[in-house]
Amino acid sequence: MQKLFKDILTSRVYEAAIETTLDKAEALSLSTGNTILLKREDQQPVFSFKLRGAYNKLAHLSQAEKQKGVITASAGNHAQGVAFAARRLGMKALIVMPATTPAIKIEAVERMGGSVRLHGNNYSEAAEYATKLTRETGMIHVHPFDDEMVIAGQGTIADELLRQNPGQLDAIFVPVGGGGLIAGIALYIKTLRPEVEIIGVEPLDSCAMHNSLKKGERVSLDTVGIFADGVAVRQVGEKTYNICRKYVDRIITVTTDELCSGMKAVYQATRSIVEPAGGLGMTGLIKYIKETHCKEKVLIAINSGANMNFERLRYVAERTVIGEHQEALFAVKIPEKPGSLKTFCMDLVGERNITEFNYRLASRNSAHIFVGISVRNSEERQAFGQQLTKAGYENQDITDNDLAKTHIRYMVGGKSDAVQNERLFRFWFPETPGALTRFLEATKGNHNISLFHYRAQGGDFGRVLIGLECPEGKDAGLEEKLNSLGYRYKEETDNPAYTLFL
Structure with missing residues (x-):
């Protein structure tokens, strides 16, 4: 741990990254009776803290390693951070991205000089392929979070916080995905200011660190939520877990509705629009105040990034009023x-x-x-x-009732007497051409589509509601067919909202 603390102090992030501001949320501070501050990592050149860790890793490679180039797997901010850092250092960068990655993210990486290779339908498949390419090409692999130099780069945020706010500091709220950000911040803060609480914030449907710390070992989630895609990780890193187990005080989990409300709070404080993962810190901070009824505390939320698709704002606005x-x-x-x-x-x-x-x-x-x-x-x-x-x-x-909020409210229409033996499923389709065609091909045969609802929400995945007629005696292989697709799904046949309205 002492070496990692030294690595933070000797980090080379400022050759590419900037020291971001620590802004006070005036209205929220006044209304809650606390001093609430926002660390603005959305100000980085790639609009995310990920540049810190990526650049620090690449900058510390030997000359021989730099000549080999780097490879990583990512569908988001880490990809842009690696591409940006590689271009600044004159290195080749190969980014493996899932085939489901929206074109806007692919183009962003290519603009920064990275070469993109599409593979798989999710991050795990892309990561496996990146590991295979690493062995074949001899390029240097850059892990998005479970790497000491990456963790050290993220830890420079903590150094800035203590310089920018040298007085009273009660708690820091940090978004958690794989754990690189909170591991770097926690180690540095606890080394110098052990009385400061380090509180991680995760979505309730992507709480790998929360579950791991609770169980006392790393766990792997069966599924992860896709709204806060920047922290959608099935399993946290081994290095990050060990640091968090020692230095993190607690993890707060939040719902999608609460997260939308937190994103609105950031907007009201800064007039900046954060991505869902970027709003986690503020969301956890607000929930903490409500639960503890604390007063006269100095609380900091890390705004980790602002790579937000504009089309998602409608969905955020709709869910915010429920979150509040x-x-x-x-x-x-x-x-x-x-x-x-x-x-x-x-x-x-x-x-x-x-x-x-x-x-x-x-x-x-x-x-x-x-x-x-x-x-x-x-x-x-x-x-x-x-x-x-x-x-x-x-x-x-x-x-x-998530089914009611996502689908039913837009399609109340009553029941059809013609439909027989209907089963209802919610799917998360990748937002790529051919996703529906693959579904139809996989389910062709004995299952007639009796209901279909899709509404664009600006994410990497589209939320789709599908009713299938399942004639008696011809239903045994349905789950096998659906599982073969690789799409995440959930049966909702017994949901009361469906029973009442559809």
């Missing part, structure tokens, strides 16, 4: 008779603002409503549900 507990979603059954809809709106909704209203006749006796209501907090959301029940309305709170 300002919208509640309910499925309500009302009697199908004249005046019932008016009674529902006047007597129950009252002065509340309706954010969404979908109505579908279910039978001659009843109708189903998908309704969104503006609320001030979780308590008001619960009170509205109790009010519905007291008034005799069958209802379900579906605010936390």
